Amino acid sequence: MKDAVQSLLEKFALTITLEQRDFLRFLYDHLHLEELSDKEQQIFIDYFYKSETLRNMAAFSLELADVMREMCENIPAIEQAERLANGKEQCLYYERKWQVARRQKLKHQTTKKGNILYVPFDAYKKEPGPIIICLEQTTGMAAYSELCKSMILPFFMNAHRERRDLYIVPYDCQIHVHYRFENGHINLCDFKDFIEYQAKGEAAILPVLHFVKGLLQENQHCTESDIIIFTEGTPIDGQHLVGKKAKTILNEMKSKYGAEFSVIAMQEHNFNEQQFWFANKAFFADDAIQ
The missing domain is CATH 1.20.5 (Single alpha-helices involved in coiled-coils or other helix-helix interfaces)
Structure with a gap:
């Protein structure tokens, strides 16, 4: 039986390599491209051709599929018996x-x-709360940018499956922009902005936590929100996380909004366990980076 990607390529009279076909199939499945209109599908494929970053992200995701499942329990593998x-x-x-x-x-x-x-x-x-991804985008994270973004791709499938909003919040010392994907549905404009977004400078963690609290307040009718923080592990204000004010805010997010925090740090030796005391889970990308 002809698969969906093959039908898509024939519909737009496109020819791509076998490797690119694998990348596109991964993106098609995880981003639910079948829900886009013909025009939107054409726009996405054109962008796929032009964006080396997007292709690299798909390549990373395919290569690191097993590592990502092990690192992040928020992305459960779908057992073969569950595939319908x-x-x-x-x-x-x-x-x-x-x-x-x-x-x-x-x-x-x-x-x-x-x-x-x-x-x-x-x-x-109450409905399940949003998945909120805080993505450090700084000078120190530049080398890991495509890797981190590739790890975020499977969250679209997870959010779509559980009918949860997916927020992506890039940050450095402050919040310049954020993206909301309702029920995990892809919005092409925001998705392209997310792929291309880069920032410089150093990271401060408190501003993004305050911003996340605001998002949780907007979704206070929900419960069990997941917050995933991608970080190099050394925010310039990390010492303040152990202060009374920060602890009050974080404990309120946990108790009032059912927030569960996961941290994905790029290097284990940079990770300060005392500062990230609030994390329910911590994963290290060392193996993936190597």
Whole structure:
């Protein structure tokens, strides 16, 4: 049976190498390009031809697929038995799976006092919160920019599958721009800006954490938000993370908005465990970089 990428190439009368075909297939699957209009698909493919960065990102993602799954538990692998050919069936499958998980969590959170059961129905009614990716874009991170962006690509599939908004927040000493992809759906303009975005200078972590708190406040009807921080590991204000003010803010984000933090540091020897005390998980990209 003819696959979707082959049909796409024939529709636009395009010829590409086998390697480029693999890159495009990865992007097609993870970014759900089938949901774009014909015109948008044409724009994306034109950009794919022109953007060496995008092709390199796809190459990194393919090469590091196993490492990325091990590093980031926020990107669960889909078991072969779970793969369904029909997109609608697949969507319904994950919806059912999510409902079962929510019911199980509700059961575990139910408490009993005497003959009374206290059931947290308010939490059950809430939808899963956004996935927020904080991407350090500084002089020190320039060598890792394509690698980090390649690791972000699978989050589009994850957000799409779980119907969660995906935010990408590049930062240095401040926040210049951020991108929101509703339910993981690709927006070509923002996606291209994200691919091409670069910044210089040094990184400060507190401004981006304040910004993330603002995003969580906008989504306070949700629960269980995931915040993933890509960093070189040495923000210039890192010492302030252990201060009382920062701890108050971070603990509020955890308790009030169900925020779970993951940190992906480029080099383990640069990572200060005391400063990143709030991280639920920490991963190191040393193996991937080598």
